[in-house]
Amino acid sequence: MAFEYDIFLSYTSTDNEKLPGYDAGWVDNFKKFLDTLISQLLQHHPKIITSQEITEPGFNPFEKACVVIYLVSPEYIVSGEFIKEAEYLQLLMSNSNNMRIDGKLRMFKAAKSFVEPEKYHPLLRELVSYDLFMYDPFTGLMKEFNAFFGQDAEKTYWMRLVDLAYDIYKVIYYNQSQAINADFKQKATESMPDECIYLAETGNDLLIQKNIIRRELERHGYHVLPDKVLSPHAVDTNVTIKSDLDKCKLSIHLIGESFISEEFENREEVELMKLQNQIAVEYSNTKKNSIPFRRLIWIPQELSFADDKQQLLMESFISNTESMNGAEVLKIPIEEFKSLIKRELATIKDDKGYGYFIPEAALSSDSGKNIYVIVDAIDISKCQPVVNHLKQNGFDVLLPMFEGDIMEVRASHRNNLNACDSCLIFSDQVSEQWVKSKVLDILKAPGFGRKKNMIGKAIYLSTDKLIDSEYYKKYNFSIIRSNAGNFEKEIIQPFLKQITV
The missing domain is CATH 3.40.50.10140 (Toll/interleukin-1 receptor homology (TIR) domain)
Structure with a gap:
């Protein structure tokens, strides 16, 4: 499809007020960083237009731009910009074929700050969120980034921004005419891995590790499920989880403090994490003596327990899990866990006849040389x-x-x-x-x-x-x-x- 713009960015001007120590606002910095990252992939600058630049009456972002980004915040959800975009979202829901290019969603939700799920438009609620904020374990609150360089920003803001840039690049790339001819599609079909991997929800304590694993899997062509936001209380969630698992040969579960702490047990993401694990156990049991289904469960080595009850809960979980068919519990460094995932997936690829390339760099030396x-x-x-x-x-x-x-x-x-x-x-x-x-x-x-x-x-x-x-x-x-x-x-x-x- 031919589009006038590569990216349409929808935001509210309230989110772009000038930041202390910067010459521009939050959104202007976001746009600049995103442009830099995507241009490295495309080898040219993407053509970006924002909701604040629109003067054309009846401008439909889905007709004009290849990709639509919603930069959400509590202020955006009640703004005039979102009200206008909601009208086009409603039209889009009646013709869902326009939502994807080559099977990839054209819509992206980037969250500047936390928004309660029930306040989202139904279609936005289901989109995977690229959260450009962080959970502060000391205050228990979500923290917005107003400084873009520093240890926290590098581990959270930049990691998720890189994910967003890469996923947007894939949509733009596949829309380019030179990338969708018959020869290219045939080559892609033959060479790209087509397995799905199930990466279960985790608590905020292991969100960074989860995103690192998701990013590496997607970089190598795997489709990571679930690919939409789930609620543990929705009537169709159990069916959706089982359906997704049925497409996978491997599920990955990251288990940390939030799994055993009473403080987090009523949080929606923790309830979903436990539900996904329970259904994966049931699913694995149905696969005995049939198509192999593997579960990898990772627990951080540095996990500490607040009391004996937490320790007993974790020991019981490990004992029960290790006795199950196709399950392996690993309490190892995250880098070793990533390597183990690669080896497991390489085996799957060999069975299917696919090559699987993951370049390995030499380990850092002790000498500093x-x-x-x-x-x-x-x-x-x-x-x-x-x-x-x-x-x-x-x-x-x-x-x-x-x-x-x-x-x-x-x-x-x-x-x-x-x-x-x-x-x-x-x-x-x-x-x-x-x-x-x-x-x-x-x-x-x-x-x-x-x-x-x-x-x-x-x-x-x-x-x-x-x-x-x-x-x-x-x-x-x-x-x-x-x-x-x-x-x-x-x-x-x-x-x-x-x-x-």
Whole structure:
């Protein structure tokens, strides 16, 4: 389908008031970050129009834009913008064929702050929410992000924004004419994994871990179920869970404090988590001596108990689960659990005759001598003397992938960001926008699963072009500039001393 715009963003002006310490409002920052992320995937900037820019009478976002984003908040739900969009949502419900492109939903719900489910339009209520806020365990309240850089933002805001950007990219990409010809569809059908994986609900205490697992599964072509919001009290929820499980060979359950604490037992997500686990147990029992169905249950190693009752509840759950057919309880680090999921899925793929590619980065070294050199293919020959010098000085050098499909390349990039001790961005012919996008990737690394601080970060410039030095210094990047474009080992030595531990 041909659209005038790639993205229509609906929001209320109340949510875009200027933030302290920033030159723009919350929505303007969101739009800028989203544009940057999607442009890295599309290789061009998406054409975005917002509800505040519409002057055309009767503008129907579903006719004009490939993707529609609802940036929701308590203020948005009662705003004039939402009232207008609700009219088009009502029309859409009468013709649901327009809701999807190549089976992918065109509508996305990004939540700036928490909105009670009953206040949503029925169609919005069922959409999976990309929550750009966090649960504060100290106050028990939902916390809105008004600072976009920092440990909490990197682990929550950026992780979910990356998810949103990637999912939007997939819709736009599949709508492009060059991506929907018959040859492409045949190739995609033959090469892409088609299994569904059931990822059960969890409490807020393990929401980050759940999103990390969801993201990795989706990046490798798996359809993660459930793909809509469920309520434990809805009459059709049990049927929906059973129907989804019937499409899957594996279900994944993350069990933490919220599962055993009386404080959380009446929360809707905890009730749903327990219901999904119960139905998965019943479903697994019906699969004995038939098509294999596996359940993986992960419990964080650092889980502590407030009293003996909680400990007994967890021990009873583990004992009962381990005795069941096809179930495995794992109390291991999340990275090891992710690796186990990969091995399990690789086995499934082999049985079906599919290849399953997940690039594995080398583990981070104890010496600190593991450095990721981020370089574009256009600059690799100019960067080679730097790489050679690092290797001669005992550094293990990680490099990006330059071939493969976009999911493989990005997965390799994320793995390298997680594995390295230090990063060096090399710039010769690339634009400063490219450099800044890589800086942003490094800042977002905790959201990709990175566990420890980076020892050193640097930008190596092989030309005398002007750059925004203050921007990079603000995020503690060293600037290394060569003279006359030639590599001189003396100029990189201060950085190497800094990162040698």
